[in-house]
Amino acid sequence: MKKYILIALVIGLINSTASAQMSVFKIDWNVGIPMGDMSDFIEDESYRGVRIGGRAWIYDNFSVGGEGGWQVFNDKWTGTQNVDGNVDVSGTQFRYMNIYPLMANMHFYLGEDGGVRPYIGTNAGVTFINTRTEIGLWAVSETSTHFSIAPEIGTFIPVGVAGAGLNIGGRYDMAFKTNKLDMNVQAFSFFLGFIFLN
Numbered sequence: 001m002k003k004y005i006l007i008a009l010v011i012g013l014i015n016s017t018a019s020a021q022m023s024v025f026k027i028d029w030n031v032g033i034p035m036g037d038m039s040d041f042i043e044d045e046s047y048r049g050v051r052i053g054g055r056a057w058i059y060d061n062f063s064v065g066g067e068g069g070w071q072v073f074n075d076k077w078t079g080t081q082n083v084d085g086n087v088d089v090s091g092t093q094f095r096y097m098n099i100y101p102l103m104a105n106m107h108f109y110l111g112e113d114g115g116v117r118p119y120i121g122t123n124a125g126v127t128f129i130n131t132r133t134e135i136g137l138w139a140v141s142e143t144s145t146h147f148s149i150a151p152e153i154g155t156f157i158p159v160g161v162a163g164a165g166l167n168i169g170g171r172y173d174m175a176f177k178t179n180k181l182d183m184n185v186q187a188f189s190f191f192l193g194f195i196f197l198n
Helices: 002-016
Strands: 023-035 048-059 062-083 087-109 117-135 138-158 164-175 185-197
Touching: 023 062, 023 164, 048 087, 048 185, 062 117, 062 185, 087 138, 087 164, 087 185, 117 164, 138 185
Parallel strands: none
Antiparallel strands: 023 048, 023 185, 048 062, 062 087, 087 117, 117 138, 138 164, 164 185
């Protein structure tokens, strides 16, 4: 029930940008690099990530908003893995991690309206994570829900027609461990995207 309430709040924040005096819709492509505990499960970087969101300015240099996304990590690994606490399985493994963050955010901006606007901010919310390990015909899959935070830094750059531009930057995502998934899922990502100002 809690996750449905949070989803409704984030969607409400995104929708509120449509009626704000100044708002932005954005879509970003992300390159993710596993870190910490996560890199013990998957080492390879991921070029398959997307985030969509909206922000509304409350003051000239401060906005609130929300966003959702999807990042897919995968890796091939050879060795022995413990499964269910008392079974060891050996062979070539294909490991997958699908990460779905759903977060509210706030950001502080430098610069003036219509110009280049560097920003710093933070995101907080829930992240749904599906992990899957395949060995031959055998597979183990688990889905878990995590509290997560994601500080970020970036820049809005106006380009071309009025109201359009680029969004570039980086962020650090941290989904805290749970009883279902006993690891902190951490990744650093670089992003490049498009913004549309209202």
